[in-house]
Amino acid sequence: MLGLNIQLLVAGLSVGSIYALVALGLVMTYKASDVLNFAQGEILTAGAYIALLFSVTLKFPYYQSFFLTIILISGLGILLERVAFRPLIMAPPFTIIIATLAVGQMIKNLIRLIWQSDVHRLSPPFRMAIWKWQDIRVNTQAVWVIACALIITGILAVFFRSSWLGKAMRSVSQNQQGARLMGISVERVFSLTWAISAALGAAAGILIAPLIGVYPDMGLVLVKAFVASIIGGFTSLAGAVVGGLVVGLIETFSGAYISSTFKEFVAFILLIVLLMFRPYGLFGAKQARRV
Amino acid sequence: MVLREAFDSKIGLLAIVVILLTLPWLLGSFYLYTLSLILVNVIIATGLNLLTGNAGQVSLCSSTFMAIGAYSAMVLNLKFGLTYWLALPLAGLIAAALGFGLGVPALRLRGYYLALATLAFLEIIQIVIQEASTLTGGVRGLLAPRPTFAGFKLNDQSFYYFILVITFLMIYIARNLLNSPLGRAFNAIRNSEAAAQALGISLAQVKVIAFTISAFYAGLAGGLYAPLVGFVDPVEFGLWTSIFHLTMIIVGGLGSLMGSVVGAVVITGLPEWLRGLKEYRDLASGAILLCFLIFMPTGIAGMWGRFHRPLDHISKETEVNGTRS
Numbered sequence: 236m237l238g239l240n241i242q243l244l245v246a247g248l249s250v251g252s253i254y255a256l257v258a259l260g261l262v263m264t265y266k267a268s269d270v271l272n273f274a275q276g277e278i279l280t281a282g283a284y285i286a287l288l289f290s291v292t293l294k295f296p297y298y299q300s301f302f303l304t305i306i307l308i309s310g311l312g313i314l315l316e317r318v319a320f321r322p323l324i325m326a327p328p329f330t331i332i333i334a335t336l337a338v339g340q341m342i343k344n345l346i347r348l349i350w351q352s353d354v355h356r357l358s359p360p361f362r363m364a365i366w367k368w369q370d371i372r373v374n375t376q377a378v379w380v381i382a383c384a385l386i387i388t389g390i391l392a393v394f395f396r397s398s399w400l401g402k403a404m405r406s407v408s409q410n411q412q413g414a415r416l417m418g419i420s421v422e423r424v425f426s427l428t429w430a431i432s433a434a435l436g437a438a439a440g441i442l443i444a445p446l447i448g449v450y451p452d453m454g455l456v457l458v459k460a461f462v463a464s465i466i467g468g469f470t471s472l473a474g475a476v477v478g479g480l481v482v483g484l485i486e487t488f489s490g491a492y493i494s495s496t497f498k499e500f501v502a503f504i505l506l507i508v509l510l511m512f513r514p515y516g517l518f519g520a521k522q523a524r525r526v
Numbered sequence: 527m528v529l530r531e532a533f534d535s536k537i538g539l540l541a542i543v544v545i546l547l548t549l550p551w552l553l554g555s556f557y558l559y560t561l562s563l564i565l566v567n568v569i570i571a572t573g574l575n576l577l578t579g580n581a582g583q584v585s586l587c588s589s590t591f592m593a594i595g596a597y598s599a600m601v602l603n604l605k606f607g608l609t610y611w612l613a614l615p616l617a618g619l620i621a622a623a624l625g626f627g628l629g630v631p632a633l634r635l636r637g638y639y640l641a642l643a644t645l646a647f648l649e650i651i652q653i654v655i656q657e658a659s660t661l662t663g664g665v666r667g668l669l670a671p672r673p674t675f676a677g678f679k680l681n682d683q684s685f686y687y688f689i690l691v692i693t694f695l696m697i698y699i700a701r702n703l704l705n706s707p708l709g710r711a712f713n714a715i716r717n718s719e720a721a722a723q724a725l726g727i728s729l730a731q732v733k734v735i736a737f738t739i740s741a742f743y744a745g746l747a748g749g750l751y752a753p754l755v756g757f758v759d760p761v762e763f764g765l766w767t768s769i770f771h772l773t774m775i776i777v778g779g780l781g782s783l784m785g786s787v788v789g790a791v792v793i794t795g796l797p798e799w800l801r802g803l804k805e806y807r808d809l810a811s812g813a814i815l816l817c818f819l820i821f822m823p824t825g826i827a828g829m830w831g832r833f834h835r836p837l838d839h840i841s842k843e844t845e846v847n848g849t850r851s
Binding site for chain 2 (some may be wrong): 271287319322323325326327328329332333334336337338340341344345347348403461465496499500503504507510511516
């Protein structure tokens with residue numbers, strides 16, 4: 236029984252770490268430029284496919300393809316911001332939702348054109364797939380996902396707290412005009428934000444690929460990441476991470492103890508309940524609305 | 527607008543009606559099918575534009591209300607033995623009831639949060655349709671037979687005429703609605719909720735009515751869509767279909783009734799016109815949508831209006847998008 240619970244805990248935390256990485260990417264662009272990126276799921280998909288290209292087609296080692304993919308997808312993030320979203324900087328949410336959805340569909344269609352709709356396999360970095368100890372069996376890829384997410388979150392936290400660029404990014408999200416007056420190039424900060432956000436999506440894509448396979452619709456985890464970001468109030472990076480882990484754990488445990496149908500429902504029910512009663516998140520502060 | 531003037535003037539309207547009535551004799555069965563599909567999409571676009579374009583409420587679940595309408599009509603018809611002519615209006619009413627049910631919690635939300643709530647609603651209904659497989663056939667889908675009238679099965683042409691009548695009726699209702707106090711209230715809450723409230727408009731009431739009416743339009747369209755296509759399955763009512771509906775009203779023109787009609791015609795016909803592009807079709811339609819958002823946020827109706835109408839019309843339509851306010 237304990238063994239099962241520990242297995243579920245590891246599985247839940249690993250799925251949750253992926254949600255957390257995607258949610259971090261969402262929250263970053265939202266804080267910086269008020270864009271809620273509905274294409275983040277497709278950026279994740281693109282990351283997984285580019286990794287597939289490097290490691291399967293070009294036969295690069297795992298870690299090399301990991302880093303090359305992240306660099307390439309950051310470039311995609313910068314490109315998207317520059318071409319599609321900067322012209323819409325003053326547009327209301329409606330326009331931005333549709334624009335990001337359009338971009339996401341374009342990425343997905345492009346992937347379908349190149350790779351068709353088959354499910355591909357991306358091999359994990361470790362040869363030993365299951366780690367056994369007494370009655371506890373742990374998937375090594377799950378542990379690797381959790382470790383990676385921890386490291387990435389740690390690097391981000393240090394980056395925002397102590398580096399000059401991180402502070403510049405925080406100042407832009409607080410007050411763009413003030414940041415501009417301090418000599419910070421808001422445009423460059425936007426580019427950097429999108430690069431980091433896309434890199435987070437790509438990392439999530441590479442990490443989740445050995446668990447669920449690589450296919451055009453794998454970006455659907457985005458909806459779970461929305462729930463995670465709402466738990467965090469959409470403005471808190473730490474909240475997004477906690478939210479991701481919470482969603483992952485709730486999903487995994489309800490799948491094991493209630494039913495697999497309920498597992499599919501639970502994230503959406505959580506989303507609607509949260510939106511109705513605490514739309515500013517469990518951690519966020521209620522914001523006054525300007526009329 | 528040429529089309530608006532055409533609809534306003536008796537002769538223009540008569541010409542359009544005559545053309546639409548004679549087309550079935552001129553077109554082959556495939557083009558007749560496309561034309562019927564365009565009419566169904568005109569109904570959806572009209573309803574969605576009332577909600578999103580006029581009342582300013584973002585909705586990503588128009589396809590879900592269409593699904594609810596399609597499945598209600600078919601389940602009532604096939605499993606409960608109700609005649610299609612009763613099942614169709616009931617399907618619209620069931621969708622409207624669920625639209626009301628979604629509208630009440632949606633009152634507290636706006637912008638991104640409303641979009642997320644409607645997205646969650648879409649996903650939940652998708653799962654419900656897949657799980658309730660004894661009624662809906664689950665992922666395998668459901669065969670949707672053509673309705674019969676007085677013992678005869680409707681053929682393509684007569685079903686086209688039926689859809690045509692419903693489409694004109696729904697456009698007529700929307701036109702009158704937009705000229706009524708309620709329609710003006712829709713536009714008022716989109717432009718400024720605070721100002722509308724100050725004028726004595728009940729925000730909650732108007733928003734819920736907008737959701738309900740829009741869901742009724744989509745549900746009715748779904749009820750027509752199912753026997754037209756002959757088959758329904760949950761996949762075709764996913765998020766992509768909702769985006770397709772939103773594309774129609776953005777390309778046509780937000781907040782403009784003629785925009786809904788023009789957008790539905792252009793976007794439904796687009797796959798036919800882009801046939802030369804073959805597999806790049808979906809990619810191209812995404813690019814077209816993005817270009818419209820960035821360069822022509824008022825849509826075709828807005829562009830036309832800029833050349834043909836005084837400014838008051840444009841300012842009303844631009845404010846939906848805000849890019850040029």
